[in-house]
Amino acid sequence: MEDLALSRQIEEKLVELNPRHMKPMSMILEPGYCLRAANLLGDAKGNIIIGTGFPVAGTFETDGPVGAMALYRALEEMGCTPWIASEPILKTALEQDYRTIELTIDDAQNAEAFADEILAKLKPNLVLSIERPGRTKDGNYYNMRSEKINSEVAVFDPFIELSECPTICIGDGGNEIGMGNLYASLKDLQIKASITKCDELVVSDVSNWAAYGILAMLNLRLELDVIKEISHREQIDYLVGKGACDGVSRKRIATEDGFDPDVGSQLISEMNLLVQQHKNGELV
Numbered sequence: 079m080e081d082l083a084l085s086r087q088i089e090e091k092l093v094e095l096n097p098r099h100m101k102p103m104s105m106i107l108e109p110g111y112c113l114r115a116a117n118l119l120g121d122a123k124g125n126i127i128i129g130t131g132f133p134v135a136g137t138f139e140t141d142g143p144v145g146a147m148a149l150y151r152a153l154e155e156m157g158c159t160p161w162i163a164s165e166p167i168l169k170t171a172l173e174q175d176y177r178t179i180e181l182t183i184d185d186a187q188n189a190e191a192f193a194d195e196i197l198a199k200l201k202p203n204l205v206l207s208i209e210r211p212g213r214t215k216d217g218n219y220y221n222m223r224s225e226k227i228n229s230e231v232a233v234f235d236p237f238i239e240l241s242e243c244p245t246i247c248i249g250d251g252g253n254e255i256g257m258g259n260l261y262a263s264l265k266d267l268q269i270k271a272s273i274t275k276c277d278e279l280v281v282s283d284v285s286n287w288a289a290y291g292i293l294a295m296l297n298l299r300l301e302l303d304v305i306k307e308i309s310h311r312e313q314i315d316y317l318v319g320k321g322a323c324d325g326v327s328r329k330r331i332a333t334e335d336g337f338d339p340d341v342g343s344q345l346i347s348e349m350n351l352l353v354q355q356h357k358n359g360e361l362v
Contacts, residue, residue: 081298084356085113088291088349092282097335098222098251099267100281106263107279112288115246115278116295118204119153125200126153127179129207129237129255131164132325133230134221138168139325141334142209144313145248145289149206150176152293152304161200165232171320181232186217193236205241208248209285210234212255212272220270222251222325235274247276248288250335284335286310287342294349298357310346311339 086109093101130146131138146162153160162172163179172178179196182188211219211231219231235255238245247256249272252264258275265271282288293305314322314332323329326336334342355361 081113081295081356082110084298084352084361085110085116085295087352088112088294091345091349091352092280092287092291095283097283100250100283103252103260103263104281106260107281111278111280112291112295115280115292116298118244118246118278119149119292119296120156120299122153122156122158122204124159125202126158126160127163127196127200127202127205127237128160129163129181129205129210129234131168132209132211132221132254133165133227134325135323135328136230137321137323137330138165138171138317139209139335140314140317140322140332141250141285141325143168143172143317143322144310144334145208145286146206147172147176147313148286148289148293148305149208152296155304156300158203163196163234163237165230167321171317171322181234183232184229186228186233189233190236190240193234193240197237197241202241203243204246205237205243206246206248207234207238207255207276208289209250210247210255212249212253212257212274214253214270215273218270220253222253222269224268224270238274238276244278245276246278246280246292247274248280248282248285250282250285250288254285284337284342286334287345290342290346291349294346294353297350297353305346305350310343314339 252269
């Protein structure tokens, strides 16, 4: 089996449940986006910026940061220097264990200047966004219920728009940074779609899962297994202990977009098995 065919299998698994209509969106994207994103990760060196965190109910949701943490650890193991950019509340939750960048809430006027400053200082080789609110056509930010959330959002779009390095974005509903790549196709969904585009968009039923899909593909080209030691449930528990909530129920419980962590864990195992079978020549 060619690597592209394996990538397509993983991409299909990531949208198999289809709770927010990402399955038809995945068919519009050029096949192989998980492979291409993995190759960008594999080529990266030096500083890498990962934007994450979606404001919900006065805190942040579990979907997004878990995937960002997995990407961070994988990049660090590869010798890169990753940074997680987020609102102050998530930065405070993560700063003891991760390098962090604090984004200022409700400050769109100065967001470009701040992004310019950080990009010039760190000179990243890759910028990622996973489950970050994306700017809409009217210049505002909305959650999955089409509620305006400008007063809770720290703008990250300029990091993607102004970066001179490759950009990867992950989303699961249409209102996230990067979904501008699919803007024309999102008009039929009940969502205030983002217009912000990126180099490589990865869609999934849950954004966390897409991060693991990319890392599974990355294992094809690495000697080390970048996700074998990660416990998905433990990472969600870690975030809930720091104040996170489920983005769908808005409850402080150890779930992600309404799914028990076991659902994500099972998917991760299935994707890893596909990659291992591919490496062993067992898939045709």
